[in-house]
Amino acid sequence: MSLNVVNGLPAHVLIVHFVVVLVPLSALAVVVGAMWPGAARRMGMVLPLLALVTLASVPLATQAGEWLEKHVDSNALVRRHTELGDGMLPWAVGLFVLATLIWWTNRGPASAGAAHGERTRRASSRSALVVRILAAVLAVGVASGAVVEVYRIGDSGAKAAWHDGFSKTTTSHKGDEGDNG
Template sequence: MFQYILGIPAHPLIVHFAIVFVVLLVAGSAVYALVPPVRRRTGWAVGLLAVAGPIAAWVGTESGEQLEKLVVAQGYPQEFLAKINQHVTYGDRTWYFSLGLGAATLLLIFVSTAIGKRPAAEGDSRRGSLIANVGLGLVVLVLAGFTGYYIFKTGDTGAHLRWVDFAQK
């Protein structure tokens, strides 16, 4: 399913969707968490990215697994395969962290939207809602940091495989 597009391995083409959507998710979720005044205008876009980013990352890892099988079948040297394995590890972590970031971002959107729509009852300080909002914001920021790190490491190791290690083979 994710092996070839127009006769070439699909991974180099598909992975660019993951790069774009995951990086936009990292940036959008961080802005959403840090700048409450923009939430009303950006919530829908960040919500879409919270779904699209992890899906794109998963499709990227699946296409990468197909490419890895192709490279193994072609008998590449063990040291090259070890570098591919490191790239795969970073790709898997990118997917896991983007999935967590997407879920936490959707929860933050839900909580922050619910706070804005809830009428203030007499004697209600909304303290619990504020704590949940700030706490989720911090979780989103931490997950955005890890996701950003792993998308960078995945891309960096993949680029080195293509442009440095593969070119020397």
Template sequence: MTTVAGLPAHILLVHAVVVLVPLTALLLVVESLWPAARRRLAWPAAALALVAVVVAAGSVVTVYRIGDSGARAAWTGQFSATPLPRGGAPVTPG
């Protein structure tokens, strides 16, 4: 699993999207209602929207990498503290 500063990247990316998308929408509403703000906020809003799309794409990639079984394990708390070997096959105790 990919981590950022010791935290799972998926969780950080999903929460970044949850914050960035409404913030972008709020900027667009402000721009549409306040013409003076439109001149100042057009480029920052466009940049923020682009960042939100890139972060959302990163979140989708992490969901794909985790897969359904990883999501089920995370939600039910049934996961192992030891990672699988590189091949992905579980090690059976001998």
């Protein structure tokens, strides 16, 4: 099944809004979950589900965009947007993997491991701290990369869609003058 046109509009211009909203939202949730285990526990399954919906929206937008590319005049701006768009999927996969790992490692109660001896607990808490720091660094890196990539793709898409598509000066339309007097 191919979703190419919705209510007379190319589906890409509609679906892309899911990506534009969900990628930064997922990125923020992943970073917060990685840095604040309590928040990760409160988010629970919502964290990986949000990232999964984000991940699913990327190929939908890409597929709809590939259809649209065949139905518009090709130029350097359209080709650049298409090239950049193809690079979003790895970032969405990274967000999903991190969201799932953060959820998985924080799904139990905060006092897990209390039955261990003191030495084991100290070693465990040190290794947990190292893992949390690594997860936070990875989360910030992947989240930043994903958000920057969404911005770059969106900017190139806007340039491709709107170059020479509007007047830089105000145009007068019949009825715009109004009755001010």
